[in-house]
């Protein structure tokens with residue numbers, strides 16, 4: 001194999017450490033610094049045998065921890081029984097999983113609905129865009145979402161994403177998307193005109209920096225949507241499945257959205273997404289309006305069933321609340337931390353001026369703690385919902401050690 005230019009423009013130690021002379025991946029992710037080979041619960045091990053605590057969970061994905069036996073058992077048993085049939089036919093596993101999801105959302109919204117399974121968060125957003133357009137009808141197809149939001153990387157989901165810099169290289173974006181300041185009900189009211197089919201919001205902006213919606217905002221948006229006959233779609237891809245201390249993040253605000261999007265923790269690392277839609281809205285859809293070869297395969301939905309059952313058994317939302325409160329309190333006591341925001345176990349740690357989140361992230365990683373620099377001044381933590389008290393202690397100790405060191409360096413440089 002010839003030595004490739006990737007080595008220069010995407011130089012990273014990992015393929016070299018793996019004995020390769022070029023990177024086999026498209027250079028869309030930036031240079032990875034660690035190659036993980038094994039995970040168990042909150043722990044990960046890299047190719048050098050070094051141990052880490054995973055306080056990121058692949059971005060709120062492995063909420064039950066790595067290699068959970070409920071996921072392994074579902075995959076091994078179901079793969080020996082039935083993996084996939086066409087959507088011309090039914091399978092009992094997807095049917096049961098859709099009922100499980102509806103049970104959760106019926107309790108959360110007071111309404112019964114129907115589910116479409118897809119493979120990712122972006123695809124759940126794509127389904128919502130098509131639903132909104134069909135529901136709104138010709139001339140009423142615009143989707144309003146928030147600046148700073150994140151809805152995925154496919155073209156429609158990217159157009160809904162309120163981050164102009166991410167649009168720029170791919171202009172022109174599809175028509176029919178508007179963005180307003182997150183939390184500004186006046187701006188929302190101005191934006192929701194007769195061309196608007198739906199409003200799409202995250203209850204806490206995850207990729208946008210762990211920014212919770214201000215108190216009363218979602219409730220006010222819900223009233224506005226009702227008044228103007230516009231659908232309210234909530235993107236729970238990051239906040240759903242117990243992460244914030246409720247099954248879904250919108251439950252903190254007491255709203256009842258028309259459609260709810262989920263993915264990430266729904267499969268604990270096995271790729272799956274879903275859109276749940278209230279029955280009276282879902283009836284605008286007809287056979288042929290949407291689909292996916294892999295919608296509701298028995299293999300993947302067996303994992304969805306196992307994840308929901310295990311989360312119910314351990315009362316994952318309650319754990320997120322109680323453990324999240326403990327972690328938040330400990331983090332607030334760490335030198336150089338000026339604030340902790342978010343809910344449950346989705347936390348954004350605001351660093352004091354002068355401290356660089358990327359440097360803190362890198363130093364934590366070197367010390368065996370996986371986190372994420374969600375922006376220049378914020379570290380995001382999203383440990384497993386079943387993380388132990390010992391691992392919380394250990395992670396906070398590593399983080400505190402790094403922060404003390406960083407503060408010293410910043411002060412010395414001044």
Ligand SMILES: *Cc1c(COP(=O)(O)O)cnc(C)c1O
Pocket residue numbers: 119120121122123125150151152153202206207235236237238239263264
């Ligand atoms: C991660 C994320 C998505 C995109 O999910 P993918 O599975 O990466 O396509 C969409 N919305 C939100 C809120 C997310 O956090």
